[in-house]
Amino acid sequence: MFRLVQSCQWVQRVLAQASVDRSLFAMSNPSSALLIKKHWAQKILEGVKKWEIRSSATSKRGVVALAVSGTRKLFGSVSISDCILVGERTSDGRLVQGKAKEEHFIGNATNAAKHCIDDLNLVKYAKIFAWVLTDPVV
Numbered sequence: 780m781f782r783l784v785q786s787c788q789w790v791q792r793v794l795a796q797a798s799v800d801r802s803l804f805a806m807s808n809p810s811s812a813l814l815i816k817k818h819w820a821q822k823i824l825e826g827v828k829k830w831e832i833r834s835s836a837t838s839k840r841g842v843v844a845l846a847v848s849g850t851r852k853l854f855g856s857v858s859i860s861d862c863i864l865v866g867e868r869t870s871d872g873r874l875v876q877g878k879a880k881e882e883h884f885i886g887n888a889t890n891a892a893k894h895c896i897d898d899l900n901l902v903k904y905a906k907i908f909a910w911v912l913t914d915p916v917v
Contacts, residue, residue: 809842811843812846812853814846817848820854823845824915828893828895829893830890832902832904832910833910835906838862855915855917856916857914857915857916858912858914859911864883864907864908866907867906868903874886874899885909
């Protein structure tokens with residue numbers, strides 16, 4: 780599972796280590812990090828993955844560092860510019876638009892390039908949110 784690490788001390792401690800080029804964050808100085816698997820971090824930093832799919836909404840906006848799970852290293856940063864409801868699962872497990880706007884529905888083929896998830900059956904969340912990502916910096 781992915782999570783947003785809110786610990787400013789942890790982010791600053793990792794920034795102080797040799798495992799990251801501190802100059803990457805000189806302008807933005809993130810105080811939070813998005814903990815994510817390497818595969819997804821690469822797609823985000825390449826600018827391919829624009830939506831990070833989560834089970835909960837976030838009010839966080841602005842620059843966050845990208846931390847790859849299992850490494851305790853930061854690999855870049857990205858801005859969270861918005862958070863939108865993109866779908867829901869019914870009690871019997873069906874993926875439905877629910878209260879999401881039609882143009883935001885995760886099941887629309889036009890949105891596949893934004894979330895990069897090949898098999899939406901893997902997304903089991905009752906409510907499905909997209910954290911909208913912009914401005915990746917490696």
